[in-house]
Amino acid sequence: VKTVRVQLQPSYDVLIGKGLLASAGRRIERLVGASRYLVVTSRTVGKLYADQLIASFEGRTPVSVIGIPDGERAKNPAMLARVLEQFAKTGADRKSCVIALGGGVIGDLAGFAASVYMRGIPVVQIPTTLLAQVDAAIGGKTAVNLAAGKNLVGTFHQPRLVIADTSVLQTLPQRELRAGFFEVIKCGAIRDAALFRLMERDATRLLAGNEAALARVITAAVKVKANVVAADERESDLRRILNFGHTIGHALEAATAYCTLLHGEAVGLGMIAAAEIGVNAGVTPEAVAERVIACTLAYGPLPKPRVTMGSVLRALVLDKKAQDSTPRFVLLNAIGSTVIRKDVPGAVIKSASRSVVA
Amino acid sequence: VKTVRVQLQPSYDVLIGKGLLASAGRRIERLVGASRYLVVTSRTVGKLYADQLIASFEGRTPVSVIGIPDGERAKNPAMLARVLEQFAKTGADRKSCVIALGGGVIGDLAGFAASVYMRGIPVVQIPTTLLAQVDAAIGGKTAVNLAAGKNLVGTFHQPRLVIADTSVLQTLPQRELRAGFFEVIKCGAIRDAALFRLMERDATRLLAGNEAALARVITAAVKVKANVVAADERESDLRRILNFGHTIGHALEAATAYCTLLHGEAVGLGMIAAAEIGVNAGVTPEAVAERVIACTLAYGPLPKPRVTMGSVLRALVLDKKAQDSTPRFVLLNAIGSTVIRKDVPGAVIKSASRSVVA
Numbered sequence: 107v108k109t110v111r112v113q114l115q116p117s118y119d120v121l122i123g124k125g126l127l128a129s130a131g132r133r134i135e136r137l138v139g140a141s142r143y144l145v146v147t148s149r150t151v152g153k154l155y156a157d158q159l160i161a162s163f164e165g166r167t168p169v170s171v172i173g174i175p176d177g178e179r180a181k182n183p184a185m186l187a188r189v190l191e192q193f194a195k196t197g198a199d200r201k202s203c204v205i206a207l208g209g210g211v212i213g214d215l216a217g218f219a220a221s222v223y224m225r226g227i228p229v230v231q232i233p234t235t236l237l238a239q240v241d242a243a244i245g246g247k248t249a250v251n252l253a254a255g256k257n258l259v260g261t262f263h264q265p266r267l268v269i270a271d272t273s274v275l276q277t278l279p280q281r282e283l284r285a286g287f288f289e290v291i292k293c294g295a296i297r298d299a300a301l302f303r304l305m306e307r308d309a310t311r312l313l314a315g316n317e318a319a320l321a322r323v324i325t326a327a328v329k330v331k332a333n334v335v336a337a338d339e340r341e342s343d344l345r346r347i348l349n350f351g352h353t354i355g356h357a358l359e360a361a362t363a364y365c366t367l368l369h370g371e372a373v374g375l376g377m378i379a380a381a382e383i384g385v386n387a388g389v390t391p392e393a394v395a396e397r398v399i400a401c402t403l404a405y406g407p408l409p410k411p412r413v414t415m416g417s418v419l420r421a422l423v424l425d426k427k428a429q430d431s432t433p434r435f436v437l438l439n440a441i442g443s444t445v446i447r448k449d450v451p452g453a454v455i456k457s458a459s460r461s462v463v464a
Numbered sequence: 465v466k467t468v469r470v471q472l473q474p475s476y477d478v479l480i481g482k483g484l485l486a487s488a489g490r491r492i493e494r495l496v497g498a499s500r501y502l503v504v505t506s507r508t509v510g511k512l513y514a515d516q517l518i519a520s521f522e523g524r525t526p527v528s529v530i531g532i533p534d535g536e537r538a539k540n541p542a543m544l545a546r547v548l549e550q551f552a553k554t555g556a557d558r559k560s561c562v563i564a565l566g567g568g569v570i571g572d573l574a575g576f577a578a579s580v581y582m583r584g585i586p587v588v589q590i591p592t593t594l595l596a597q598v599d600a601a602i603g604g605k606t607a608v609n610l611a612a613g614k615n616l617v618g619t620f621h622q623p624r625l626v627i628a629d630t631s632v633l634q635t636l637p638q639r640e641l642r643a644g645f646f647e648v649i650k651c652g653a654i655r656d657a658a659l660f661r662l663m664e665r666d667a668t669r670l671l672a673g674n675e676a677a678l679a680r681v682i683t684a685a686v687k688v689k690a691n692v693v694a695a696d697e698r699e700s701d702l703r704r705i706l707n708f709g710h711t712i713g714h715a716l717e718a719a720t721a722y723c724t725l726l727h728g729e730a731v732g733l734g735m736i737a738a739a740e741i742g743v744n745a746g747v748t749p750e751a752v753a754e755r756v757i758a759c760t761l762a763y764g765p766l767p768k769p770r771v772t773m774g775s776v777l778r779a780l781v782l783d784k785k786a787q788d789s790t791p792r793f794v795l796l797n798a799i800g801s802t803v804i805r806k807d808v809p810g811a812v813i814k815s816a817s818r819s820v821v822a
Contacts, residue, residue: 183548187541194612222580225605225618247583252545254552260583261619 131162140203146216217248221263236286285370299442351377360421489520498561504574575606579621594644643728657800709735718779
């Protein structure tokens with residue numbers, strides 16, 4: 107088992123390893139000691155893993171399971187309300203603890219519910235997608251979507267513990283595994299050249315689901331995320347570097363109404379665009395851009411979405427991270443090192459965007 | 465204008481005085497400097513005061529008004545979702561600021577919405593009921609109700625400023641004014657003997673709505689609340705003393721399904737019961753109990769609700785502040801001084817409860 111400490115107030119551990127679900131209950135009970143555990147999970151993940159998680163508590167403490175429909179559409183305020191009513195119905199009190207068992211949607215929704223139930227009870231994150239293991243489960247951001255946009259509502263609520271079991275990734279659809287690798291590449295590109303080299307070298311083993319290789323890159327990616335959020339818990343300057351590939355990426359997701367691309371895929375396309383923008387803005391050496399593009403494509407296929415350029419450019423300006431309608435770009439000046447630019451000319455943005463849409 | 469500083473992280477002012485609504489916009493703009501103001505208000509209060517508040521901004525900054533149905537039933541997760549969608553529709557961003565114009569329901573709901581919109585934007589509280597001015601608007605607690613119980617969901621989100629305009633109390637129904645005085649009496653009883661004496665002396669003037677007398681007791685009550693929450697931002701031992709009269713009070717509200725009694729009235733009845741419990745538990749001198757009961761009744765009428773004893777006792781055990789199903793009682797050992805007891809015999813609780821139900 108590898109352990110990464112997230113140095114926040116309060117700090118917590120991310121555990122990474124094979125078959126961790128079997129010991130999850132024991133570890134959680136030792137750390138949290140709640141009077142009741144509320145497992146929030148999706149239908150699909152629940153069927154696969156809820157019994158194993160419950161069994162790991164060995165009957166010492168009551169465990170309730172709250173099932174949520176699959177998919178991003180469940181991440182809305184009405185579902186949040188339903189989850190909270192369920193907490194109350196099961197008799198949850200201030201000494202109860204939420205366990206989020208699932209992907210990013212479950213982590214965001216369950217974390218939000220934990221942060222507001224009786225004004226805050228603990229949450230343990232057990233992310234079951236690669237993307238959630240390296241990104242969503244760490245850093246304490248919770249959210250639901252509004253009709254007007256994604257993640258427009260949320261809280262900061264740090265988990266007490268994060269358990270990333272590489273074995274659960276064996277049942278993850280191949281497309282979702284690939285989508286997760288794009289976020290891992292991103293972590294390497296912005297802060298960890300050695301991780302980036304691992305991603306270049308180990309593509310075959312990783313795509314085949316080799317658990318040792320997975321644990322190695324997940325641990326490195328978690329370290330990048332943990333270090334960045336620890337230095338900057340509330341989103342401000344440093345945390346922005348995590349948005350490498352996300353500016354165009356978010357715009358592509360918005361332009362496709364979040365229906366065609368997985369988030370990780372959008373980030374993959376966004377990194378390709380950001381590499382091109384970096385070159386044209388005179389920030390990114392050509393050789394660096396080529397490595398980013400080649401490594402990203404190695405985890406493809408990465409189909410370009412069919413959208414109009416107009417819809418992409420409109421989405422760029424409406425992004426909630428844009429200030430005064432000027433999109434900010436995180437660009438690489440080397441593998442493992444970033445610069446932030448908000449003066450990228452419109453023509454450069456357009457040309458790079460064109461290269462990632464069909 | 466009187467100013468009470470609430471020493472929290474960050475600290476903020478509570479302004480108390482006559483006609484403050486006319487200068488609210490100028491004061492808020494100077495302090496917050498938001499790009500847009502989102503006024504959340506109830507239908508009734510909005511009709512009376514929204515125009516005056518908007519006018520006080522003198523057209524310098526866009527102001528949107530979001531109207532909410534009157535009454536406690538609006539304080540639910542679905543309405544929270546509607547308010548958040550409205551924020552997004554008006555184009556609210558991270559530089560926007562929420563203004564809660566109304567009673568406790570509006571303050572709790574708008575404060576909650578502000579705390580989660582884009583993971584937190586500022587809120588200014590302009591409480592328009594006496595109860596909200598001396599209690600709900602200060603201390604940063606926000607909430608909505610679940611079907612399973614009141615205030616089961618919420619956040620801590622301190623306002624940037626609280627404006628308590630005594631002039632708006634002129635349009636407050638007499639019954640709500642009286643309900644607010646019970647919370648003021650409570651503040652005196654637990655921490656400020658001079659305030660308690662003012663409440664004994666000035667009943668006639670206060671019930672007639674004399675603004676100088678109102679400003680004096682509101683300021684003193686706000687000081688009590690501000691000092692307690694500053695010493696103890698998160699609810700723990702010290703903050704508990706604010707629950708004087710609330711243990712039986714909450715049980716009476718729950719037993720009447722929150723339909724018959726105003727919260728302040730329940731607290732009034734609860735203080736009478738707590739005085740009796742204090743005497744029987746050997747904590748409260750008889751003379752102190754008599755003064756509490758006489759002062760409370762001076763702000764009546766205080767009709768006893770028609771409920772069964774069984775429903776009151778069940779509600780006492782289910783209270784979210786009860787630990788291990790043992791209700792805790794805040795009792796007075798003198799005017800201005802409290803003790804907390806969790807070993808009050810059932811017979812004493814029953815006898816005191818009986819004296820406040822019909």
